[in-house]
Amino acid sequence: MNVIIVGGGKIGRNLAMFLTAEGRHAITLVEKQEQVAHSLMRMLPDIRVIEGDGCDPSVLRDAGAEFADAVAAVTGDDEDNLVIAVLCKREFRVGRVAARINNPKNAWLFTRRMGVDLPIDTAQTIGRGLEADINLGAIVQLTRLREGRISLIEFTVSAESSAVGKNVASLHLPPDCLLTAILRGDDVILPSGETVIQAGDQVIALAYRDREAALSERFQ
Structure with a gap:
């Protein structure tokens, strides 16, 4: 298209x-x-x-x-x-x-x-997200797909996150979650298993709604 x-x-x-x-x-x-x-x-x-x-x-x-x-x-x-x-x-x-x-x-x-x-x-x-008890603190929901079952979300990795310094593969992301991009300064990184997470990274991911909390835990 x-x-x-x-x-x-x-x-x-x-x-x-x-x-x-x-x-x-x-x-x-x-x-x-x-x-x-x-x-x-x-x-x-x-x-x-x-x-x-x-x-x-x-x-x-x-x-x-x-x-x-x-x-x-x-x-x-x-x-x-x-x-x-x-x-x-x-x-x-x-x-x-x-x-x-x-x-x-x-x-x-x-x-x-x-x-x-x-x-x-x-x-x-x-507003609808707040009514649906979406957590807009750690995770910001950019849009929903497939009748709301899948979310495109974005979150920033804090300096205190346990994920800092680890590669994506070692985070053992929940099933049905995909990191689609990492924004680091002016760079856009398409992450692989070897990509190392840094403090301040803006992570964009696709996840089923019932997996969002588990995904967030990997970056706390």
């Missing part, structure tokens, strides 16, 4: 890494800030990164919007995300468009009429 992600912040970057890890998608990431775009090019060598404003039809065309199966507008600006959604749906006839809602007061605008097939309301997601 050809996927365009507009917005190279934390959400866009993590989404790009997650979809790349699945191995079934061609990803293009659009970021308008020059410094951020160049940093992403270094961090994500397997992903096509374009420097440009996603609200510009010519930039979307260069990104391949005419042939895209899906577009995710995940910038930090609601107006930009709506403009991107409208352009992708009406100008380029993209089949599926997701758009991030930054301000909950604007949620009513993110409709199919505005080109949005899938509105992503971060505040609502966190």
